[in-house]
Amino acid sequence: MSHESLQTLWFILIAVLWIGFYFLEGFDFGVGMLLPFLGKKDEERRAIINAIGPSWDGNEVWLLTAGGATFAAFPHWYATMFSGFYLALFLLLVGLILRGISLEYRSKDPSPRWRRTFDWLIASGSFLPSLLFGTVFANLARGVPIDANMMYTGNLFTLLNPYGLIGGLAMVSVFLLHGANFLTLKLDGELRERARRAASRTYWAGAATVLLLAATTYVYTDVSTKIGVDPGITPIASVVVLLFTIYFINRRREGWAFACTGLHIVLTQVVFFTLMFPRVMISSTNPAWSLTIYNASASQYTLGVMSIITLIFLPIVLAYQGWTYYVFRKRITTKKAALVY
Numbered sequence: 269m270s271h272e273s274l275q276t277l278w279f280i281l282i283a284v285l286w287i288g289f290y291f292l293e294g295f296d297f298g299v300g301m302l303l304p305f306l307g308k309k310d311e312e313r314r315a316i317i318n319a320i321g322p323s324w325d326g327n328e329v330w331l332l333t334a335g336g337a338t339f340a341a342f343p344h345w346y347a348t349m350f351s352g353f354y355l356a357l358f359l360l361l362v363g364l365i366l367r368g369i370s371l372e373y374r375s376k377d378p379s380p381r382w383r384r385t386f387d388w389l390i391a392s393g394s395f396l397p398s399l400l401f402g403t404v405f406a407n408l409a410r411g412v413p414i415d416a417n418m419m420y421t422g423n424l425f426t427l428l429n430p431y432g433l434i435g436g437l438a439m440v441s442v443f444l445l446h447g448a449n450f451l452t453l454k455l456d457g458e459l460r461e462r463a464r465r466a467a468s469r470t471y472w473a474g475a476a477t478v479l480l481l482a483a484t485t486y487v488y489t490d491v492s493t494k495i496g497v498d499p500g501i502t503p504i505a506s507v508v509v510l511l512f513t514i515y516f517i518n519r520r521r522e523g524w525a526f527a528c529t530g531l532h533i534v535l536t537q538v539v540f541f542t543l544m545f546p547r548v549m550i551s552s553t554n555p556a557w558s559l560t561i562y563n564a565s566a567s568q569y570t571l572g573v574m575s576i577i578t579l580i581f582l583p584i585v586l587a588y589q590g591w592t593y594y595v596f597r598k599r600i601t602t603k604k605a606a607l608v609y
Contacts, residue, residue, distance in 0.1 A: 274571035275561040278341040279548070281578065282334060283541040289330035290401075290533050295526075296324045298447015300367060300394025301440070304387045306451070306462050310380065311602045313387055317371065318607055319454040322596040324371065326589055328364070340574055344418055344564035345548040352412070352420020353404060356427055360400045367393025398443045399436040403427055406435025406481070409543055410488045411552035418559060431488035438477040442533065444470040445513065449526040456599045464517065467525065471514050478510055478532075490550075491543055502542070506535035 269277070299320050307313030339346040350357060366389050374386040410431050413421040448467035455463055482503070485491050491499070510532040516525040544550070548564055551557040565571065600607075 269572070269575075271565075271568040271571070272562070274568060274575065275565045276546075277575065278337070278565070278571055279541070279545060279561045282337050282341065283537065285330055285334035285337060286541075287534055287537040289327070289334060290537055291530050292323070292327040292330060294443045294530075294533055295446045295450035296320045296327055297394040297398045298443040298445065299451060300390045300447070301398070301444055302391075302447055302451070302463075302466055304384075304391050306459065306466060307387075309602075310383060311604055311607065312459055313383070314375075314607045315455060315459060315600045315602045316451065317374070317390075318600050319451055321371075322592060325368070326592060328368075337574075341566055341571060342548060342559075342561065342564045343566055345559050348414065348418050348420055348549055348559060348564075352414075352422065353427070355424040356400055356404060360397050360404075363393045363396030363400070365393075366390075367397075394443075395440060398440045401436075402439025403432040403436035405439075405540060407432045408549060409435075409485070409540055411490075411550035411558075413553045414549060414551035414557050414559070415553060416557050418557075418564075421553070429488075431484055434477065434481050434484055438474075438481040441470060441474040441477045442510075442529065445474040446526070446529040446533065449513075449517070449522065449529050452522040453526055454600055456601050459602060460599075464520070464522075467517050468514070471517060474529075475511060475514075478507060478536075482507060489543065494543060499539075502535055503539045506532050506539060509535065 299316060303313060303316050307316050335346075338349075370386040370389040370393060374383055374390070377383070404427065407427050407429070410429070413426065415421050445467060448463050448470055451463035452460055452467060509528045513525050513528040513532075516522075516528060546561045547558045548561060549559040551559075
């Protein structure tokens with residue numbers, strides 16, 4: 269394959285990794301944020317944690333792989349983003365660490381105070397990354413200050429603009445809805461009903477913030493010049509499937525409701541990467557200084573070797589993760605004998 273074809277291929281593969289991460293880790297984050305509010309007793313909160321217990325750490329591998337693939341395939345993109353967004357990514361990492369530690373250490377002590385503390389840390393460690401991921405990706409679509417040397421010239425507060433914050437709030441609300449729909453598939457009894465009510469309530473916040481994000485995208489990004497006033501079928505479909513979610517929630521069609529939020533996340537990310545291509549970081553200082561797949565990529569040899577390795581191991585990883593979800597597909601009850609601590 270030519271160098272240009274490999275650059276395009278790896279842009280697509282990195283997009284797929286981010287899409288997989290948001291789809292899978294999205295409901296994990298949503299479940300984590302809902303934990304202190306849905307579970308009234310320790311057994312109920314343990315059941316909620318057990319719903320994501322077998323999968324949350326495996327889902328985070330998609331993030332690590334996306335970061336590693338970016339480093340290897342587009343080193344200039346990795347260097348500019350990770351150095352420029354250092355503080356935001358540091359806070360994101362703190363949230364992920366707090367969440368991981370809390371999930372592991374919550375059951376080390378039977379004290380109610382100990383467990384309540386870690387429950388709130390799980391919620392905080394799920395909220396902070398969700399907010400920051402949404403804020404960072406919205407800013408990537410909007411454009412950030414980058415000079416002619418591919419150096420980010422802003423700071424953390426540069427990212428805290430209205431469009432970035434709208435993107436962050438949209439991601440938080442959609443993940444809450446996605447997590448609530450996931451819990452309706454995994455829980456039983458009263459907890460299942462609470463999850464359904466939570467899905468019904470969070471739906472309105474999700475729909476409102478997504479519509480606001482869609483409208484402000486025309487104000488803060490170059491979507492009107494790059495794609496046109498008519499956004500095409502994919503952006504419209506991403507909004508429509510989210511709006512349809514409430515229909516399935518009200519009719520207790522839990523699988524369809526979860527599929528709708530999942531499809532919305534997938535289509536939204538497809539729209540984002542389509543808007544970006546062939547750019548990977550848009551310069552708001554001077555569009556000519558934007559990083560693209562052409563000026564930010566590794567050599568043709570590196571991309572070729574990576575493609576061969578990916579072709580061999582990616583199907584194995586996907587098959588293993590699919591098998592994991594199949595093994596742990598059963599619903600979870602609040603009976604103490606059935607819970608895993």
